[in-house]
Amino acid sequence: MSNPLQGAQFVLAAHRISQLPADQGAEVAFAGRSNAGKSSALNALTGHKGLARTSKTPGRTQQMVAFSLPPPTQIDGQPPLDVRLIDLPGYGYAKVPLEMREHWKLEIDAYLHQRRSLRGLILIVDIRHPLKEFDRLMLEFCFATQLPCHLLLTKADKLSRGQATQALATLLKQFAAEGLHATAQVFSSSAGTGVDEARQAVMTLLRQPREGAHQGRER
Numbered sequence: 001m002s003n004p005l006q007g008a009q010f011v012l013a014a015h016r017i018s019q020l021p022a023d024q025g026a027e028v029a030f031a032g033r034s035n036a037g038k039s040s041a042l043n044a045l046t047g048h049k050g051l052a053r054t055s056k057t058p059g060r061t062q063q064m065v066a067f068s069l070p071p072p073t074q075i076d077g078q079p080p081l082d083v084r085l086i087d088l089p090g091y092g093y094a095k096v097p098l099e100m101r102e103h104w105k106l107e108i109d110a111y112l113h114q115r116r117s118l119r120g121l122i123l124i125v126d127i128r129h130p131l132k133e134f135d136r137l138m139l140e141f142c143f144a145t146q147l148p149c150h151l152l153l154t155k156a157d158k159l160s161r162g163q164a165t166q167a168l169a170t171l172l173k174q175f176a177a178e179g180l181h182a183t184a185q186v187f188s189s190s191a192g193t194g195v196d197e198a199r200q201a202v203m204t205l206l207r208q209p210r211e212g213a214h215q216g217r218e219r
Contacts, residue, residue, distance in 0.1 A: 001196050003046075004072070004200075005045050005046045005047070005069060005085075005199055005203075006046065006047050006048075007070040008046040008048055008051055008069050008085060009067060009068050010067055011066040011067060011068050011084070012065075012066050013065045013066075014065075015063055015107075017064070017107060017110055017111045017114065021066050021068075021082075021084060023116050024117055025081050025082025025083055025117050026082070026083050026119045026206045027066075027085065027086050027115075027117050027118055027119065027206075028084075028085055028086070028118075028120050028202050028205045029085075029086040029087075029111070029112075029121050030086065030087050030121075030124065031088045031091070031121055031122070031123055031138055032090065032124025032125065032135075033090060033125075033126075033134055033135070034090030035090075035126070036090075036124040036125055036154055037124060037154040037155055038087065038090060039052035039053055039087070040052075040154075040189040040190070041122075041187065041189050042085065042087060043189065044192070044195050045195065045198055045199055045202065046067070062089050062090075062100060062104070064086060064111065066084050066087075067087070068082075068084055069084060069085065069206075070083075071083060072207070085202075086111075089104045089107075091108070112141060112147070118147070119205050119206055119208040120147060120149065120205030120206075121138065121147060121148070121150070122149075122150055122151075122152060122198075122201070122202065122205075123135065123138055123139070123149055123150070123182070125152070125154065126153075126154055127153035127156050127159060127167050127186065127187075128155060128158055128159065131171075131174075139180055139182055142182065143180050143181060148205055148208060149182040149183075150182065150184070150185070150201045150202075151171070151182055151183070151184035152184075152185065152187040152194070153167060153171070153184060153186050153187055154189065156186045156188040156194070157188040157191040164186045164193075168184060172184060183201070185198065
């Protein structure tokens with residue numbers, strides 16, 4: 001299967017949302033705790049091993065990083081659409097200074113509330129652990145603002161296939177019990193598990209009508 005995210009290129013790293021590319025077109029944001037494997041997931045999805053910086057030291061992504069994508073095929077003679085992936089700062093790593101953590105808490109909140117080109121969120125969660133406070137906050141925000149959210153349960157190669165399947169089933173039952181409408185899948189960047197499925201999920205989000213993804217998003 002061809003990779004619709006192939007050709008992703010680094011555009012810029014922003015300390016504030018005002019420094020991001022023009023708020024037009026469509027973009028999907030990637031969020032997750034600092035040690036959940038977000039950079040590895042981005043590299044696997046784009047087929048570009050060095051696109052997002054990976055490190056054995058969590059917390060290295062301390063800016064919002066924008067990557068451009070080749071425009072998807074347009075219909076009815078419309079002009080090509082600006083499409084991007086936005087890598088949000090990893091959250092929850094204790095060695096990041098408190099001042100920096102507070103700054104990113106405010107910037108991520110502002111980004112999610114104000115960014116009109118945002119079509120959806122990919123939330124990176126380590127399959128071996130229960131949802132953390134940050135994960136729940138992101139899920140609740142997406143549900144409250146009708147922002148589509150798709151979870152990648154990463155590091156599935158650390159579990160057996162049966163354990164990974166059970167972890168996914170447990171999470172989906174939890175969503176149903178709590179009235180959350182996010183989708184989720186098993187994923188492993190190193191083993192390639194779920195990579196094609198995740199790429200299609202990103203493309204589905206990018207093609208979401210803007211109105212549907214942003215209802216109720218005004219403060």
